[in-house]
Amino acid sequence: MSDPHNFPELVFGLVGPIGCDIHEVEQALANALKEVDYSPHLISLSESIADLLAIKKNERPILNTLEKKIDAGNEVRELFGQKGILAVEAIRRIRHSRNQEHSTRGTKIPAVEGANELIELSDFPATKTAYIVRQLKRPEEIELLERVYGKQFIQVSITQEKSKRHANISQRTRVELPNLDNDACDEHARKLIKRDENEDEDGNGNKLIFGQKLGVIFQFGDVFIDASTQDTISNTCRRFIRALFGQTSIAPTRDEFGSYLAKAASLRSVDLSRQVGAAIISKDGDLITIGCNEVPKPSGGNYWDEDENKARDVDKKAEANKEETNRIIFDFLRVLKEKNVIRKKRRQKKFYLKAKSAMR
Numbered sequence: 162m163s164d165p166h167n168f169p170e171l172v173f174g175l176v177g178p179i180g181c182d183i184h185e186v187e188q189a190l191a192n193a194l195k196e197v198d199y200s201p202h203l204i205s206l207s208e209s210i211a212d213l214l215a216i217k218k219n220e221r222p223i224l225n226t227l228e229k230k231i232d233a234g235n236e237v238r239e240l241f242g243q244k245g246i247l248a249v250e251a252i253r254r255i256r257h258s259r260n261q262e263h264s265t266r267g268t269k270i271p272a273v274e275g276a277n278e279l280i281e282l283s284d285f286p287a288t289k290t291a292y293i294v295r296q297l298k299r300p301e302e303i304e305l306l307e308r309v310y311g312k313q314f315i316q317v318s319i320t321q322e323k324s325k326r327h328a329n330i331s332q333r334t335r336v337e338l339p340n341l342d343n344d345a346c347d348e349h350a351r352k353l354i355k356r357d358e359n360e361d362e363d364g365n366g367n368k369l370i371f372g373q374k375l376g377v378i379f380q381f382g383d384v385f386i387d388a389s390t391q392d393t394i395s396n397t398c399r400r401f402i403r404a405l406f407g408q409t410s411i412a413p414t415r416d417e418f419g420s421y422l423a424k425a426a427s428l429r430s431v432d433l434s435r436q437v438g439a440a441i442i443s444k445d446g447d448l449i450t451i452g453c454n455e456v457p458k459p460s461g462g463n464y465w466d467e468d469e470n471k472a473r474d475v476d477k478k479a480e481a482n483k484e485e486t487n488r489i490i491f492d493f494l495r496v497l498k499e500k501n502v503i504r505k506k507r508r509q510k511k512f513y514l515k516a517k518s519a520m521r
Contacts, residue, residue, distance in 0.1 A: 167288075168199075168288040168289040169286065169288065169313050170286035170287050170288060170290050170291070170292075170310075170313060171194075171199070171290075171291040171292070171313050171315065172255065172291070172292045172294065172306060172310045172313055172314045172315070173190060173291060173292065173293045173294065173315050173316075173317050174294045174296075174297045174302075174303065174306055174314065174315070174316050174317065175187065175293065175294065175295045175296040175297065175317050175319060176296060176297050176298075176303075176316055176317065176318045176319065176375065176378055176379055176382060177296060177318065177319030177320070177321075177375075177388070178319075178320075178321070178326060178354070178357055178358065178375055178379070179227065179326065179330060179353055179354060179357040179375075180321070180325070180326025180327065180329040180330045180350075180353075180354065181319050181320070181321045181326060181329075181388050182321065182329075182388045182394070183295060183296055183319060183388075185388065185391055185394050186317070186319050186386055186388055186394055186398065187203060187293055187295055189391075189394045189395045189397075189398040189399075190293055190317065190398045190402070191203065191293060192395070192398070192399075193395075193398040193399045193401070193402040193403075194291045194402060196399065196402070197402060197403070197406050198289060199289050199290065199291045200262070200287075200289060200290045200291070201290075201291050201292075201293055202255075202258050202262075202290065202291070202292050202293070203293050203295065204251055204254050204255065204258075204292055204293065204294045204295065205295050206247045206250065206251060206294065206295065206296065206297075207224070207230055207234075207295075207296075209247065209250045209251075209254070210224065210230065210233045210234055210237050210247070211223075211224055211233065212250075213237045213240075213241070213246070213250060214233060214236065214237055214240070217237075217240045217241070218240075225337065226337040226338065227330065227333065227334075227337070227353055228349075228353060231353070231356060231357070231360075231373065234247070234298065234373065235360070235369065235371045235372055235373070236371075238299075238371035239371045243301075244299055244301040244302075244370075244371060245299065245301030245302045245304070245305045247297070247298075247299075247302055248297070248301070248302035248303075248305040248306050249305065251292075251294045251302075251306065252305075252306075252309060255292050256283035256284075257283065258287075258292065259282065259283045259285070259286070259287045259290075260281070260282050260283045262287040262290055263282040263283075263285070263287060264282070268282060268285075270282060270285075286313075294306075297316075297378065298357075298373040298374065298375050298378075299373065299374045299377075299378070300374060300377050300378050303316060303378050303381070315383045315384070315405075316378075316381060316382045316383050316384075317382060317383070317384055317386060318379050318380070318381075318382025318384070318385045318386070319385075319386050319388050320385060320386070320387055320388065321387070321388040321389055322389060323354070325389070326354065327347070327350050327351065327354065330349075330350035330353055330354065331343075331346045331347050331349075331350040334346040334349050334350060356372070356373060357373050357375050358373075358375055358376040359372075359373075359374060359375075359376045359377065360372025360373045360374070384397075384401045385420075386398065386401075415442065415444075415445075415446040418442070418446055419440050419442045419446070420440075422438075422440035422442070422448060422451055423438040423439050423440040423451070424438055425438065425451075426438030426439065426440060426451040426452060426453045427453050429453045429455060429463075430453040430454050430455045431455070431473060431475045432454050432455065432456075432474065432475075433474045433475055433480040434480060434482060434483075435454075436453065436454070437453060437454045438451065438452070438453045439451065439452050439453070455473070456472070456473040456474060458472075494512065497512075
């Protein structure tokens with residue numbers, strides 16, 4: 162076997178909003194990996210969804226529209242009771258692919274001292290091999306793959322202008338649902354984009370716990386690829402892979418350097434909701450200013466960790482935004498109760514939950 166430290170097995174997880182040209186990124190990434198003498202293997206989780214549903218329902222569904230694929234993904238997670246079930250399936254398919262790769266190479270199972278269980282070829286990473294998983298939609302999927310593969314897991318976040326994605330989905334909808342007119346296709350596209358970003362509720366207002374959450378995971382990418390043109394996709398993939406494999410002549414772009422500064426600035430914050438950094442750079446890439454969301458200190462400036470008598474949310478163990486949101490909701494409920502709009506406590510609780518969801 163080749164030295165796994167020199168040629169480690171890699172797992173690339175594609176994360177992209179609906180309507181992006183994910184296929185082009187997948188192919189460009191595979192081609193870039195071949196240039197560094199790696200063997201790429203493509204794993205499509207949309208294909209796995211139908212297989213998993215067949216296991217639970219004894220019938221393989223036909224997923225011939227984008228909406229059916231989203232619904233099927235949600236159903237799979239719910240039927241298996243696991244929000245990260247598709248990552249589990251990705252791991253199973255990687256192990257299966259390892260077996261094939263090792264068999265092709267004639268790999269023998271190495272002796273493992275002290276092993277008291279049956280060892281299979283699929284237990285050993287395949288060197289000079291990369292798996293491209295298309296595509297991930299929930300934080301639980303990312304977290305599981307990171308736990309299993311560690312630094313060998315790389316999240317590839319794909320971006321494309323929203324208007325272009327909307328046009329792509331509308332055009333596809335005209336083919337998938339020919340009975341809809343143009344306005345209906347456009348509205349359908351808008352609904353799919355919203356579902357894909359953060360699917361909290363179904364069309365009837367019922368809470369969804371197994372829906373898609375792309376908006377929660379997209380920003381944690383290890384590399385961001387602009388899918389606006391084939392040339393941009395190809396150049397970015399080649400540049401990233403060469404940098405990943407140690408080509409020291411590759412320097413950051415202006416946008417990459419600015420993103421790095423914004424990320425560094427975010428580490429200054431201990432905001433209880435989320436830490437956000439921002440950086441403003443000139444057209445030449447020179448730093449103008451950086452900042453983050455943090456509690457201001459009386460008389461100006463922000464608290465530093467070594468300061469005494471700090472009064473940040475984290476020090477007071479309370480989040481002002483949530484307190485204010487709850488105050489607004491309860492004041493609204495109080496007024497409705499005084500006007501006899503709602504009377505029963507059960508109705509108040511139900512209304513509170515709906516109001517809180519709407520205010521999000």
